[in-house]
Amino acid sequence: MNYETQFVGDSAVAIDADDRRAGRKRLLLIGGGVAVVLVAVAAWISMRGGDAPAAAPAAQVPVVTVTSPGQSVVSRTVTATGSLGARVDMPVGVVGEGGMVARVLVQPGDWVRAGQVLAVIERSVQVEQVRSLAAQVEVARADAKLAQAQLDRAKALVGRGFISAADIDQRTATRDAANARVSVAIAQLAEQRARTGRLDIRAPASGLVLTRAVEPGQIVGSGSGVLFRMAKDGEMELLAQVAEGDLPTLRVGNSATVIPVGGKDQYAGRVWQVSPVVDPQTRQGIARIAVPYHAAIRPGGFAAVTITSGSGSAPLLPESAVQSDPKGSYVYVVNGKNMVERRDVTVGQVSDAGVAVTGGIAGTEKIVTSAGAFLTPGQKVKPELLKAR
Structure with a gap:
């Protein structure tokens, strides 16, 4: 009995060990299968994930603001620079014989009228000459008056035979010569007065004094050059x-x-x-x-x-709509297929109202107003019309 019992117990132990080994093999096979499935799923996900970023941009169409400017009336302007000056620059110098400057009556920035005295020349000698000539005029007039009186008396006596016709002629000639000497004296006086008057430096016309180049005490003459500019x-x-x-x-x-x-x-x-x-x-x-x-x-x-x-008339665009590169100025136009096209343009006047485009577009196109630097020709976009302010 004891030997049989021992045999049966050993057999049961061996059977249990075999069952355990078989279970471990099944678990290993199942685990390997699950691992293969997981690897396959991961590979499939990674392949779908790699394709997604490439397809995303194609699905995203940028929205751009566009405008159809039409035709606007724009001013054609020319810009330039230059120097300022008097429209009529009048140099003023010595007209007469000159002399020592007694007084200067104006300063730069003063307004003067035509004929106004700008500077006075000392004239004591000329004044005495005028007085002398004025006295000579009076002497000549007195002589002419006497000659006229003598002629009148002679004419009264000629009818009585006391004075001959020859004497009348002689006295008439004397009277005429006296009157001529009066005219000469008056002319000489007027000449001297004119010379004295020319000593004053006067404004040739009304205007603004710009510069002054003369001072009291200065000796001036015909060669002194420009004393004032107006x-x-x-x-x-x-x-x-x-x-x-x-x-x-x-x-x-x-x-x-x-x-x-x-x-x-x-x-x-x-x-x-x-x-x-x-x-x-x-x-x-x-x-x-x-x-x-x-x-x-x-x-x-x-x-x-x-x-x-x-x-003239020309499309008027915002400055942001006009791009430039080494080839020149251009704009982006959105065509009927909502694709971007480059259009070379000629730019005219630039003002606060915008940029006048004188060539390249008619004004009826859909012009991209902004973000043009981020677009490329042929790119598909979604246009959005700019709302009027």
Whole structure:
């Protein structure tokens, strides 16, 4: 009994060990299968994940703001710079014989009328000469009066036979000579007075005194040069240096806006002369712009000017819509397929209202107003019309 029992127990132990080994094999096989499935799923997910970023941009269409500007009336303007000066610059010097300056009556910046005395020359000698000649006139008149009286008495006696006709002729000639001497004396007096008057340095016309180059005590004469400079009627002008290509567009009477350097104030003016020649070196011509007097308009100064040379119709775009590169200016147009096209344009006047486009577009197109730098030709977009303000 004991040997049988021991045998049966050993057999049961062996069977249990085999079952355990078989279970472990099944678990290993199941685990391997699950691992393979997991690897396959991970590979499939990774493949779908790699394709997604490439497809995403194709699905995202950028929204851009567009405008159809149409045609607007824009002013054609020409900008230039130049120097300021008197429209009619009048140099004033010594007209007479000159002498020592006794008094200077004006200063730069003074307004004077035509004929007003600017400086007085010492004239004591000339005054005495005038007095002498005035006395000679009185002497000549007295002689003429005496000659007339003698002639009248002679005529009264000629009928009685006391005076001959020859005596009458002689006395008549004497009277005429006396009257002629009166005329000569008067003319000499007037000449001397004119010479004395010319000693005064006078304004040739009304206007503004710009400079003064004479002081009391100074000896002046015909060779002393310019003693004063004046601007006739105070009128100023700008000598604008205009490019050769802009000269044909200017006309006498065109309005202009002048801004002196260093200031912000603007002054209205008008073109009164356009140069008929062009400087062969600078390829520029002169447009002379008349400007009314103002304290800020100083002759010799520098100023900028904008001349309105006319008006016309052109599309008006925001500055952000116009791009530029080495090839020139261009805009992006959205076509009927909502794709971006590059359109080369010619830019005209730039103002606060926008950029006038003089060529390349008609104004009926859909023009991208912003974000043009981030677009490329052929790119598909979603246009959104710019709302009027």
